[in-house]
Amino acid sequence: MSQAIPTIVLGGTGYVAGELLRLIAGHPHFALAGVLSDSQPGERVAHAFPHLAGAYPGTAFASQAGIEQLVTGHARPAVFSAAPHGVSAALIDRILTRAEAAGTRPHVVDISADFRYSTAEAYAAVYRHAHGAPHRLREFTCAVPEHLRELATPHVAHPGCFATATLLASVPLLALGLTQGPLFIAGVTGSTGSGRKPVEGTHHPLRHSDLYSYNALVHRHIPEIAECARAASGVTAEFAFVPHSGPFARGIHVTVQAMLKAPAETAGVIGSLRDFYAHSPFVRVNETAPRVKDIVASNFAHLSAAANGRTVAVMCVADNLNKGAAGGAVQWMNRLFGLPETAGLTAPAPGWT
Numbered sequence: 128m129s130q131a132i133p134t135i136v137l138g139g140t141g142y143v144a145g146e147l148l149r150l151i152a153g154h155p156h157f158a159l160a161g162v163l164s165d166s167q168p169g170e171r172v173a174h175a176f177p178h179l180a181g182a183y184p185g186t187a188f189a190s191q192a193g194i195e196q197l198v199t200g201h202a203r204p205a206v207f208s209a210a211p212h213g214v215s216a217a218l219i220d221r222i223l224t225r226a227e228a229a230g231t232r233p234h235v236v237d238i239s240a241d242f243r244y245s246t247a248e249a250y251a252a253v254y255r256h257a258h259g260a261p262h263r264l265r266e267f268t269c270a271v272p273e274h275l276r277e278l279a280t281p282h283v284a285h286p287g288c289f290a291t292a293t294l295l296a297s298v299p300l301l302a303l304g305l306t307q308g309p310l311f312i313a314g315v316t317g318s319t320g321s322g323r324k325p326v327e328g329t330h331h332p333l334r335h336s337d338l339y340s341y342n343a344l345v346h347r348h349i350p351e352i353a354e355c356a357r358a359a360s361g362v363t364a365e366f367a368f369v370p371h372s373g374p375f376a377r378g379i380h381v382t383v384q385a386m387l388k389a390p391a392e393t394a395g396v397i398g399s400l401r402d403f404y405a406h407s408p409f410v411r412v413n414e415t416a417p418r419v420k421d422i423v424a425s426n427f428a429h430l431s432a433a434a435n436g437r438t439v440a441v442m443c444v445a446d447n448l449n450k451g452a453a454g455g456a457v458q459w460m461n462r463l464f465g466l467p468e469t470a471g472l473t474a475p476a477p478g479w480t
């Protein structure tokens with residue numbers, strides 16, 4: 128591909144948008160055309176993200192009108208939304224409506240929860256407000272890239288961070304018919320999972336050097352995980368999910384436990400996982416327990432497993448802002464544009480953060 132693909136980011140000053148801007152700055156085919164800030168149009172990107180000053184020394188955040196102009200001025204732009212759920216759907220709908228009127232054909236990857244459900248009713252039951260663009264739900268597919276080869280829609284809904292790690296660990300167990308009964312999930316996330324705005328209860332000073340569960344068995348991601356797992360594996364499974372706040376800023380660690388259908392040992396399960404992900408460049412299956420530090424700030428996910436004949440445990444680590452949000456979204460956008468899936472995403476984790 129000779130010409131850079133004009134790329135638009137929504138949700139400008141947020142953590143995920145910052146990670147998207149970082150990845151786009153190093154991408155061989157995407158070039159930033161505009162980044163929307165609802166709260167700071169006209170302000171310099173480097174003001175919100177000083178670590179990106181070298182990549183975007185003079186770039187300023189755009190307004191909604193500026194973004195709509197960009198979408199209509201390019202034949203086939205890439206649009207990433209890192210806006211909050213409840214906001215993203217209406218924002219995307221407006222942009223797609225303007226693009227349709229102008230005859231341009233953007234691809235959208237939405238990182239919010241707004242297009243993760245197939246019906247507006249299912250969405251409203253979880254999020255307690257009406258969906259912002261129900262007529263567009265059928266234009267989106269929700270999956271992690273590793274679990275779907277052929278896309279039948281022009282746009283993608285990223286399943287989210289906890290869901291990415293949980294699905295990477297669970298779907299092979301279900302698809303290969305290794306387990307029976309519910310899947311019991313313990314997930315630990317870093318504080319950037321709660322976004323940029325300090326809120327009582329999720330603010331980093333309360334979370335660092337502490338570890339605690341929250342929303343046990345009632346977290347809003349449970350139905351999303353179950354729906355994605357069913358679509359990816361063909362199996363309807365019960366997920367019993369207990370999220371935890373971990374004492375770090377970035378990364379997710381998930382442990383999935385279930386009863387085996389037939390006796391199996393550790394080596395056999397690890398072999399099955401390796402076969403399942405043999406063609407997935409971002410998933411590594413190791414014999415040693417996966418560690419958050421080995422994947423933080425990268426698009427890689429590490430898995431391992433243990434089995435004792437009756438029970439299996441699969442552990443997965445992934446970065447919440449990268450593989451679990453911006454990196455996974457770029458992986459999808461690469462595929463939507465027919466680029467190598469790995470383009471711009473192969474940088475290894477720094478290791479010491």
Ligand SMILES: NC(=O)c1ccc[n+]([C@@H]2O[C@H](COP(=O)([O-])OP(=O)(O)OC[C@H]3O[C@@H](n4cnc5c(N)ncnc54)[C@H](OP(=O)(O)O)[C@@H]3O)[C@@H](O)[C@H]2O)c1
Pocket residue numbers: 137138139140141142143144163164165166167209210211212214238239240287288319320321322323324447448451452
């Ligand atoms: N954090 C994670 O680990 C993670 C992982 C997976 C998925 N996600 C999802 O990704 C999205 C972004 O998450 P985040 O952590 O980056 O959140 P965040 O840090 O709170 O950022 C969200 C940004 O959205 C923009 N925004 C807020 N209200 C808006 C409105 N009414 N209209 C337009 N824009 C508005 C704001 O930027 P401006 O005012 O500059 O526009 C805000 O900084 C969310 O939907 C979240 O659920 C997050």
